[in-house]
Amino acid sequence: MQGIGWASLKKNPALLPLYFCVGCGALGATFYIIRLATRNPDVTWNRTSNPEPWQEYRNKQYKFYSPIRDYSKTESPAPKYE
Secondary structure, eight states, X not given: XXXXXXXXXXXXXXXXXXXXXXXXXXXXXXXXXXXXXHHOTTOOSOTTTOSOGGGGGTTSOOSSOOSOOOGGGSOOOSOOOO
8 A cells, every 4th residue: 555654655655644634633642541530539449448429529639721710719519518
């Protein structure tokens, strides 16, 4: 298949931006999936050491972007289980 090997890429350099964009997209998707697996309060990796992981995020920001800077002054959307 043309465009896959290094020799054919030298003959057709117009494919380089395509490979760059696809590579950046794959890298961004991989980063976001890893971030969701490690930072999201819905994911629990070790249930024995922290049986209630949602309590850990009561006053923390876990969204990717939020205009609120200080979460300690706002009311937490997490429910209070007692």
